[in-house]
Amino acid sequence: MIGGPQGSGLNVSAEILAKALSRSGYYVFGQIEYHSNIKGKHSAYKLRISGEHVSSHLDAVHLLSSLDEETLIGDLYHEFPAHRGHVHEIAAGGALLYDVEQKKFIELIDRKDIFLWEMPYAELLDRALTEAGKPGQARAYRIMTNTLALGASVGALGFDFEPVALAIRDSFGAKAGKVADLNVNAARYAYDYAKERFAGQLKFGLPAAPPKREQILVKGSQAVGMAKIKAGCGLQTYYPISPATDESVYLEGYQSDHNLVVLQTEDEVSAIDAAVMGAHGGVRASTSTSGPGFALMPEGLGFAAITEAPGPVLVLYQRGGPSTGLPTRQEQGDLLFALNAGQGDIPRIVMASGDIEECFYDTFDAFNYADRYQVPVILLVDKHMASCYQTLPPFKTSHLKIDRGLVKPANTNGDYQRYAFSKEGVSPRSVPGQAGGIFWSTSDEHDPRGHITEGIGNRLAMMEKRMGKVALAAREIPDGKKYIYLGPAAPQKIPVLAICWGSTKGAVHDALHHADPHHAKYAMLHIRLMSPFPAEAVKNILSRAERVVCFDGNYSGQLARLIRTETGVSVHHSVVKYDGRPFSEDEIMVALGAAKAGAPERLAISEGRVIEPGHGNVEFDKMLELRETNPKMLAPMVPLPPGYNR
Amino acid sequence: MIGGPQGSGLNVSAEILAKALSRSGYYVFGQIEYHSNIKGKHSAYKLRISGEHVSSHLDAVHLLSSLDEETLIGDLYHEFPAHRGHVHEIAAGGALLYDVEQKKFIELIDRKDIFLWEMPYAELLDRALTEAGKPGQARAYRIMTNTLALGASVGALGFDFEPVALAIRDSFGAKAGKVADLNVNAARYAYDYAKERFAGQLKFGLPAAPPKREQILVKGSQAVGMAKIKAGCGLQTYYPISPATDESVYLEGYQSDHNLVVLQTEDEVSAIDAAVMGAHGGVRASTSTSGPGFALMPEGLGFAAITEAPGPVLVLYQRGGPSTGLPTRQEQGDLLFALNAGQGDIPRIVMASGDIEECFYDTFDAFNYADRYQVPVILLVDKHMASCYQTLPPFKTSHLKIDRGLVKPANTNGDYQRYAFSKEGVSPRSVPGQAGGIFWSTSDEHDPRGHITEGIGNRLAMMEKRMGKVALAAREIPDGKKYIYLGPAAPQKIPVLAICWGSTKGAVHDALHHADPHHAKYAMLHIRLMSPFPAEAVKNILSRAERVVCFDGNYSGQLARLIRTETGVSVHHSVVKYDGRPFSEDEIMVALGAAKAGAPERLAISEGRVIEPGHGNVEFDKMLELRETNPKMLAPMVPLPPGYNR
């Protein structure tokens, strides 16, 4: 883990390290926590390095690299401090790498069970600068400390420097050259210094590197973006918002390569409407947003549904709510909103990806569903999945097939009806511009031709037609795309069934894989399709389970509620986490353990523990105490990079 | 029932008749069906007149007064006609009053079992005009036909003319005089003509008039408006939308009388935000809208919730969805949307009024809840309730108490924290402008002072604080305001339990009252509070019921779903109606009968019958056939009133 102020480049360093490791064959999982702030507030990046595939992070830290005091003792410069640093997260036998300048805070640390490794970053930096002909400018180049810390971590871990040097150079892209050299050099000084003194001491060393393979290191937002390209998306609309923006920015970079139009709109109302009309206009269209943006989209969703537009695909990056909430933190709080947004009964497909690989394939499928059923398709992802960074085999694309659904046959004898009642349940669509395909379309209830009518027979038939498409999708979509079940086959009993959705899948999957790889005790049920919900299948599995534990990254246990709505079955334990952070692998086992030990029906988890009501207040008060008992500290200031423009 | 083109004044006539009857002691229930159109399209007004209290309409019509051909044979001038008139709705032994000019369509009517009463309206009108010194102008004054039809109906029913004359005069308000005289005269000609020829023939005559009492004749929108005034609402914001606008227009009329500010905003996003900020600003604030407007409000709802504003009260007038849908028709399709609107877990109170009386008292309570729990309060009403017109005893107000909740004590020693954690679970609020009460407020997660923080302990505590207020409300709100149960007392079994919500209460109540006044066979459970949901109580009642039938004015059976979510219990029959029309008393019994006879779990109702899937298409096709087999007809043109400005 590396901790420091935002804007100091620590995420770049962490990702350089991840890349170097990935290229060397390691499996890597990176998770970032950061504030809704541009510069100065605290950020922490966790890298999990493994010899086998991993999809989650752990609570315990083995090597903590600290870029500032806040990483050590927290943000005690606030009236109400938010955290107490990360030292307590270091596992016994782990190590803390810190800058000699932080020394006075180190004295406050009462951990005899960890290594305290001091680094003279300024001095090392000065050496590198001197070599580059810039002696005595260490203060001005303080921003480079993160590169040195990177070097130090690699050295302390005893990993090779060359892959790291290469990754540093790559990170400067085309404009490499002197700056890159300087950075590589600085890192090397720190590397050498740390390697010499610290390497080999950690009992959790690096695992043996697995054989090298082709693998990508990818974030959820990139996977979604790539899938949109592959699916033939023609129009992406968006309004900037964390954590959804990354995907649109990714796509912006490929407009000319792939003939793709990315439209930055004036707000999210416009973003969805434009996407709906793009779909009507004949292109595959999509938009991406997060909660606050989606809160402005129910109108457009209903519009898409009643006009039976072939889309859009709406990717909803969940983040901490309610309202602006915790813009850069994790939550899975929008499930029920996504399912129920919009007045009246609205046909919709709601998918939820469980990991980065699912992000890719789900996004691709989403466009097919949109065209085939002429409904809006919402794909739920979350901040954790969007921004975590994972090694994966490159996505396979050869088997992917595009299905644009029913289109108007060329010859319709001049009597084409866009909303014709049909045996298939879906009316063939026409694309504006074609001769003979003129149609009308309205957000009001309408007749087969698309004109307004308020007649009862037509109303009944149109409602059934629209809602019937969701039932059709339920019949056509294969089970494997609805849910993933890992556990004893029917009719065997399931001792404990862990249900999950969204990015929690990674943690549940890893936890069960490590605790019970053959699923003798624990089975996993991961739900991928929320609407239409695979009610029968879930009910069947639930009926075999002796204890059902449902994981929800929100306060109210939304999936547990949905399961009860759809199946009438109450899970035995609804495990909830609403502290703005994703479930770790450890937390899954903690919760499963507590459930087996007879915990109550509702079970809240935070920071690796089961928490009682009122726990938050206790922690809150503890923090105040900490502030009182600790020396006054200053708020971190981000060193300005050289050439910083003011 | 009176049927004719919109803009022809038929609703005015119907309401004049209702007023005359009400003042004479009758109980009246009026229901209107109209198009989203200004002039010309078809409208029908049903008046139910009774010797005892009634809260619903019947399917069967006893006297149909027709103002145009469309009332007789439907709108066959459309490519896809919407209806086939109302003649088939007349009960055997009933009567049709029609204008001699419609004669050629009368020939098409194959009803030997009803009276066909012809009226020479033009001739009678001419007489009245001649008397007023305007001979030969009957065509120009055709708009007055509705007044004549009113007179004719009254005459045919054998009711007195004087109360009607008075009500006509009243309807012209201060500007009575010559025009009023002319109208009264014209009505009297028709009255005399009809009384002489038709009175006494109907087997369903008027019941004996109950003793005269003070009663009001009131619409739901007026009841809500009055309650807002009584509750001390200071700021009402709105953006025009059917059927919500009526309430705001009502309030606009009282701005100077009651020191009330009504703000017409630029859209609904602004309407809710302004209401939230009005509440923060120290006034009781509210907004009213319907589905399409509410679709723009999830953002503001979350904002209200996270800033713990004391409100607003949001009255949601449900109408036919999805999207623009059926703007002037009935639906109860927004229940799940109201409960789940907004990203993240949002504390909210959601009430649903069952009749006009509940509208009044619920609205009043809503403001108390908003202040007491500092949460947004949504009151669900629906188009039927908003626009139906009912006799009621005047609302009692002496027992109503205003509770503005916890406010900052005068002396807080300069260390006031707006979001302080407190034993009560609610933080005392301050009102801008006071010395010593300064606070901060943000849509981001925040500390007790209202400043942004992303700390875990604080996050947990704040989530619990906010959501805890809903739990507090659940404990404090009395049962009678949560649900109304009429049936055998515990532990007795309930043979059939009819569950309803919203305006369906009227129909269920009347149906059971007439079929089984002592609830030996049928019990009623009407749900008034949707969030916090009275889960335990409902579960208990359900556990005693042998057959549970849940009525929902929507496609997906939203209340049935909610009950399953909250209690895990599946109702035996989910009765749904999604044809854009409210449940009638008759339909309740039809559904209950079908349920007892072993109907499937999902039971759709329309036009007084249980319908099969595909029924809509059958009706749709029938209408096409009708168009083919009938003579071409012209679209109705609304006669322009004299002085009509072009």
Place this chain on the structure above:
Amino acid sequence: MSTVPTDVKTVQPADFKSDVHNDWCPGCGDFGVISAVQMALAKLQVPPHRVAVISGIGCAGKSAHYMNAYSFHTLHGRVMPSVTAMKLANHDLTVIGVGGDGDAYGIGGGHFVAGGRRNLNITYVVMNNDVYALTKGQASPTIAKGQKTKSMSEASIMDAINPILLALACGYTFVARGYALDTKYLSEIIAQAIEHRGSALVDVLQTCPTYNDLHTKGFYAGQIEGQPRLYRLDQTGYDPIVHNPDDPVEIAQKKAQALLKSQEPGGRIPLGVYYKLDVPTYEDHLKAKIPGLQEKPLAELDLYHRDITPNLQELM
């Protein structure tokens, strides 16, 4: 331009009439506006299937149903986002937005602002009757302070939006005003707006005999100090055109000139084109950036055989 008809038969205004029953009130000014749109399209000989008409919600919003063209009766206030996307999907179509004044300048205000900035080659015809007609005549953003129609419960206490000035401020490159009951001239203005390469606003003074008893046929036919209230700018020597689009000074001056015309003293109302600037459109810029668009509209490109190998390689 692909808007030239491909068959011999010339396009008539009637070709743009749909069969559906029109339920506007008798005498509504909207009839004139929709006729004018039909006449303009016929004048330009655009075949109906090459036209997309996108309307909002309101009486004006019903227009889409009365046109024989690809027609979308969308949402209240959302004409602009819809128009934008339709044009992006197929830049060869003639895309026309139609809606009420509440729709355009009220709830749609934010989109109206953004629409001007984009300068897509589209035409927006606003039926301006000073009221929210379909919801029964409440004040719309164009009703002036102190005015009260018979449908309003009280006089407005807000300033009116000046659509001409607002459009200039937002960057529309063609800004004009027409009158619903002078259908012929209106059709000429609309034809010019369609021909203009860029975002064109045509604000149309529309009578609503049912709710607006202030701005009636009689009012517009009235005189001010012996001069007709309505007159044509093109009959006064007024020059709306920016002749050197690269000259910011001329642009500013032509805008100032239009501003002054749009608030003419005494209450006379000029009809016609207030402002016209020819600069590259949004599509032009997109084409420069996205090679495929130089050949075909987006909806006609084959986007379904893309190779993402380079994207994957970047991540290795």
Place this chain on the structure above:
Amino acid sequence: MSTVPTDVKTVQPADFKSDVHNDWCPGCGDFGVISAVQMALAKLQVPPHRVAVISGIGCAGKSAHYMNAYSFHTLHGRVMPSVTAMKLANHDLTVIGVGGDGDAYGIGGGHFVAGGRRNLNITYVVMNNDVYALTKGQASPTIAKGQKTKSMSEASIMDAINPILLALACGYTFVARGYALDTKYLSEIIAQAIEHRGSALVDVLQTCPTYNDLHTKGFYAGQIEGQPRLYRLDQTGYDPIVHNPDDPVEIAQKKAQALLKSQEPGGRIPLGVYYKLDVPTYEDHLKAKIPGLQEKPLAELDLYHRDITPNLQELM
């Protein structure tokens, strides 16, 4: 005005500073803007508890936290609706809206239009940095066509909004421009805006050293043909005031004059007041209609003992 402090101690700018940690980037222009607001309020001797500050979401939006006043950090783009309601709830408060350019002219565009029409006595200070800073520097509505900051992935292909002209079009009765790093003069402008009875817009050129490398301190300090880029209108004899508010001709001319100044050739940028019109405010109109408001602000009236008997009688 009830904004005069009741105690002897005079109000200092520091009285408006809150204790909370400020997390803007070092060197951010927002520091200057918020200081200017504090100085202006001190200058006018408004006590902090009589001030409500309402901000949107974005870097600029965080301002509310840094003020010692009743402070609301609301939603992205919703400053205007919030400001409106706060003023209606208590018309005796000094109500100040603060937000970014994306907030005000982008997502808040529709509210911005409506806010101008209302002419409530409020002040809206917009921190205009040409980017959506808090979401990492995407183009905001004020970035000009063809411009690309280092944070943008490509140059803008849309026209910039001209906030001055937009405000004039929407009906703001006080329209001014300031510069974040000339805090003193900015504070004078803001003080005038607060003193102005009516809706006042102060668009502030704000440097964002993190994302906007085009409009930097250096850029604004630059010269154009030997003249400083920024200059003060009040030092040029420019008269922004409409002297006869009843004269539509003067109003139009003053608007046209401001328009020309806001698009000055050569790229020089005038600071100061562009336009000022004194007409009755929305509150004035409300007071005329609602008797209670003549005595007290809405929030202070006793609305809890109303008698609805007349309302009931009407229905009998």
